[in-house]
Amino acid sequence: MFKKKSKHYLEPFAPELIVRNVTKTFPTRTGSTNALKEVSFDVREGEFVCLVGPSGCGKSTLLNLIAGLEKPDSGNILLDGQEVIVPGPDRVVIFQEGALFPWMSVLENVEYGLKIRGVGAKERETIALEFLSLVHLDKFAHSFIHELSGGMRQRVAIARGLVLEPRILLMDEPFAALDTQTRDLLVEELRGIWSELENTVFFVTHNVREAVYLGDRVILLSFRPGKVKNIFPIPVTRPRDPDDPKLEQIVRSIVEELHDEVEKSVSEELKE
Amino acid sequence: MRKFFLQIIFYTGLILLWQGVVSLKIWPEYLFPSPLKVLQAMVQGFSDASFFLAVEMSMKRILLGYGLSILGGLILGFLLSQIRLLEETLGSLVLGFHTLPSICWLPLGILWFGLSDAAILIVILFGSLFSLTIATTDAIKNISPIYIRAAKTMGSKGWHLYWDVVLPAALPTIVTGLKQGWSFAWRSLMAGELLFVSLGLGHLLQMGRELNDAAQMFAVMILIVLIGVVVDFWIFGKIEKKVRLRWGLLEKR
Ligand SMILES: Nc1ncnc2c1ncn2[C@@H]1O[C@H](COP(=O)(O)OP(=O)(O)OP(=O)(O)O)[C@@H](O)[C@H]1O
Ligand SMILES: [Mg+2]
Numbered sequence: 001m002f003k004k005k006s007k008h009y010l011e012p013f014a015p016e017l018i019v020r021n022v023t024k025t026f027p028t029r030t031g032s033t034n035a036l037k038e039v040s041f042d043v044r045e046g047e048f049v050c051l052v053g054p055s056g057c058g059k060s061t062l063l064n065l066i067a068g069l070e071k072p073d074s075g076n077i078l079l080d081g082q083e084v085i086v087p088g089p090d091r092v093v094i095f096q097e098g099a100l101f102p103w104m105s106v107l108e109n110v111e112y113g114l115k116i117r118g119v120g121a122k123e124r125e126t127i128a129l130e131f132l133s134l135v136h137l138d139k140f141a142h143s144f145i146h147e148l149s150g151g152m153r154q155r156v157a158i159a160r161g162l163v164l165e166p167r168i169l170l171m172d173e174p175f176a177a178l179d180t181q182t183r184d185l186l187v188e189e190l191r192g193i194w195s196e197l198e199n200t201v202f203f204v205t206h207n208v209r210e211a212v213y214l215g216d217r218v219i220l221l222s223f224r225p226g227k228v229k230n231i232f233p234i235p236v237t238r239p240r241d242p243d244d245p246k247l248e249q250i251v252r253s254i255v256e257e258l259h260d261e262v263e264k265s266v267s268e269e270l271k272e
Numbered sequence: 273m274r275k276f277f278l279q280i281i282f283y284t285g286l287i288l289l290w291q292g293v294v295s296l297k298i299w300p301e302y303l304f305p306s307p308l309k310v311l312q313a314m315v316q317g318f319s320d321a322s323f324f325l326a327v328e329m330s331m332k333r334i335l336l337g338y339g340l341s342i343l344g345g346l347i348l349g350f351l352l353s354q355i356r357l358l359e360e361t362l363g364s365l366v367l368g369f370h371t372l373p374s375i376c377w378l379p380l381g382i383l384w385f386g387l388s389d390a391a392i393l394i395v396i397l398f399g400s401l402f403s404l405t406i407a408t409t410d411a412i413k414n415i416s417p418i419y420i421r422a423a424k425t426m427g428s429k430g431w432h433l434y435w436d437v438v439l440p441a442a443l444p445t446i447v448t449g450l451k452q453g454w455s456f457a458w459r460s461l462m463a464g465e466l467l468f469v470s471l472g473l474g475h476l477l478q479m480g481r482e483l484n485d486a487a488q489m490f491a492v493m494i495l496i497v498l499i500g501v502v503v504d505f506w507i508f509g510k511i512e513k514k515v516r517l518r519w520g521l522l523e524k525r
Contacts, residue, residue: 067425089427099422102519103440112436113426146520164426 014081015042016200017066017168022075023225024061035061037225038075043168048194048201050211050218052258054265058226059204063172066202067093079167089113092161096173098153100145106132106156107141113164131159134193151182158190168200176206187214195238208258212251213242220257223265230257305487313487314494322476323495330461330472333389337396338457344401345453346446349408359409366402374399374460378467392464399460400453407449411442444512444519451508458500 024036035058043049051059064070066077068087077084079091087093092113100109107128114124132138135155145153154174161169175183187210194201194214205211211218215234222229232254236246287307294306301309317323352359352366377398381391415438423437439446465474473496480489516522 067421069421069424087421087424087427089425091425093422093425095418095422097418099418101419101422101437101440103443112423112428116427116432144518146518160426170425 016045016047016080017043017202018076018078019043019062019066020076020078022062022065022072022077024058024065024070024072026061034225036065036072037227039221039226039228040075041219041228041231043200043202046198046200047216048203048214050203050205050215051221052205052208052211052218052254053221053226053229054223054258054262055206056265056269057221057223057261059206059221060172062221062226063093063170063202063204066168067091067170069093089117089164090167091170092164092166093170093172094154094157094161094174096176098150098157100153100156100160102145104145105141106137106143106145106148109145109156110160110163113160117164128159128163131163132156134162134196135159135189149182150178151186154178154186155189158193162193162197162199166199168202171201171203173204173206175210183210190214208251208254209242212247212254213240218250218254220254220261223261223268229261230254302484303486305490309487310490310494313485314491317476317488317491317495323492326471326473326476326492327495327499330465330474333392333465333472334396334457334461337393337461338400338454340393341397341399341401341404341453341457342450344397345404345449346408348401349405350412352405352409353412363409366405369398370402370406372398374456375463375467378464382468387468387470389470391468392461392470395460395464396457400457403456404449404453407452408442408446411445411449412438414445415441444515444521447508447512447515451504451512454503454508455500458503462496 019042020040022036022039023034026033026035039058039062041049051062053059061070065072066079066084068084068091071085084091101112104112107125110128110132111124114127119127129138129141132141135158137152137155137159140148140152140156145156148156157174175186178186191214193199201214203211203214208218212232212234217234218232219228220230220232221227232250234247234250236244240247290307294301294304298304305313314323348362348366352363374395377395378391381394385391385394419437419441420433423433428437461472462474465472466478467474473492476492477489480486480492513522
C-alpha cells in the first residue's frame with residue numbers, strides 16, 4: 001500500500017540532516033536567553049533520533065529551527081545539502097497540542113497538505129483515507145476535531161504529517177499531554193508505522209524510557225545554554241522488548257546525566 | 273425548560289402589574305395605555321399594513337448599511353492586522369471614530385445627501401464599521417500561532433494561508449464582532465429614523481407622538497425589542513454557539 005521511502009544513494013555517506021554550530025538567543029525584558037549554543041549533530045536517512053533534556057533547555061527551539069519556523073543566529077542547518085530557510089512540507093512538525101484545524105473535518109485536515117500541493121480532490125481523498133487507516137481512524141474521517149479524544153487527535157496529526165511523505169518528521173513531545181495508557185498505545189503505534197514507512201524521525205521528549213525504546217540514538221541537551229551534552233547510540237536490534245535489561249541500562253545512564261542538568265535548571269529557575 | 277416557565281410566569285406577572293397600575297388611573301389612558309390597548313394597536317398596525325411597511329423599510333436600510341459595513345470592516349480590519357504602518361496610522365483614527373456616537377454623523381449626512389436614505393445609510397455604516405474593523409483586527413491578531421505554524425510546515429502560504437487558516441481561525445471572534453456590530457447598526461438606524469422622518473420604525477414612533485397615540489408607541493417599541501431579540505439571540509446567538517462548539521471553545525452540554 002505504501003511505498004517505502006526511496007533512499008538517496010547518490011552520496012551514500014552524507015547524512016540527510018546536518019546541524020552545524022547552531023546558536024540561538026532570544027531577547028527578553030531583562031536581557032537575553034541563550035537557548036542554544038553551538039549545537040552540532042547529524043541525522044542519517046531513515047534514522048529515528050530522539051532529543052531529551054531538562055525543561056527549557058531549547059529542545060523546541062532546536063526543532064523549530066530545523067522546521068524553518070525560526071532562524072539561527074549563527075550556524076547552519078542543511079537538509080539533503082540544502083540550507084533550511086523557510087518551513088516546508090519536507091519537514092512536517094507534529095506539535096504537542098496537535099494543532100489540528102477544528103474548522104475542518106478529520107479527513108479535510110489530513111487532505112490539507114495535499115490540497116496545497118495541488119493534488120486533485122479524488123486522489124487526495126484516497127491517499128488521506130489510506131493514512132487515516134494507518135492510524136486506525138478511517139471510521140472517523142467525517143468527524144470533527146472537537147469530537148475526538150486527545151489520543152485520537154494526535155493520531156490524526158500524525159496522519160496529517162505523514163501524508164506529505166516528509167523527508168523528516170519532526171515531533172515535539174507529541175504524546176506529553178496524554179495519559180500513560182494512551183501514550184503507551186501511541187508509542188507502540190508510532191513504532192509500527194515507522195518500521196513500515198522507514199521515515200526519518202526527529203523526536204523531542206522528556207520521557208527517557210520512550211526515547212530509548214523508540215530511538216536509534218538519543219541526544220541529550222544540557223541546560224541553558226543548550227549544548228549537546230552527549231549522544232547515546234541504542235545498539236539494540238528491533239523488535240525491541242520494552243523490558244529488555246540492555247535498554248534499561250541505557251535509560252539509567254541517560255537519566256543519571258539528565259539528573260545533573262535538571263538540578264541545574266531547577267536552581268536556575270528558583271533564582272528567577 | 274425551567275427557564276421557559278419562569279419567564280412565562282414573570283411576563284404574566286408583569287402584564288398583570290401593568291394592568292393594575294393602569295387601573296389606578298394615575299395617568300390618563302392616552303399617556304399610559306393598558307396592555308389590551310397596546311395589543312389592539314399592534315393588531316391594528318399589522319392589519320393596516322403600516323407596521324409591515326415600516327419593518328420592511330427599516331430592514332432594507334439596515335441590511336444595506338450593515339452589509340456594507342461588514343464588507344468594509346472585514347477588509348479594513350484585515351489590512352490593519354497585516355500592515356503595521358497602517359495600524360500605527362489609520363488604526364488610531366478608527367479607534368477615535370469608534371468613540372463618536374454614530375448619530376453625530378446625521379447632520380453631515382443630511383448636508384451631503386439631503387433628506388435621503390443615503391444620510392441614514394451613513395449613520396448605520398459609521399455606526400458599525402469601526403467596531404467591526406476593530407473586532408476583525410483583534411480577531412486576526414489573537415489567532416493561536418500554533419495554527420499558522422502548523423499550516424506553514426505543511427507548505428501553506430500566501431492566499432492559501434489566509435483563506436484556509438487565518439480567517440477560519442479568527443472566525444469565532446469575528447462572529448462575536450458581527451453580533452456586536454449588528455446591535456450598533458440597529459441602534460444607529462433607530463436613532464437616525466427618529467431624528468429624520470422617512471418611514472421606518474423610528475418614524476412610526478414619531479408619528480405616535482404627533483397623534484398622541486401612546487398605545488401605538490408602546491406597540492412599536494415592543495416590536496423594535498422583538499426584532500432586536502430575534503436577530504441577536506436567534507440568529508447571531510445560534511451562529512456564535514455553533515462556531516464556538518465546533519472550534520472547541522465551548523464545552524458540550
Ligand atoms: N519566542 C521566544 N521568545 C523568548 N524566549 C523564548 C522563545 N522561545 C523560547 N524561549 C526561551 O528559550 C528557552 C528554551 O525554550 P524551549 O521552548 O526551546 O525549551 P524546551 O526545551 O522545549 O522546554 P520544554 O521541555 O519545557 O518544552 C527557554 O528559556 C524559553 O524561555
Ligand atoms: Mg518544548
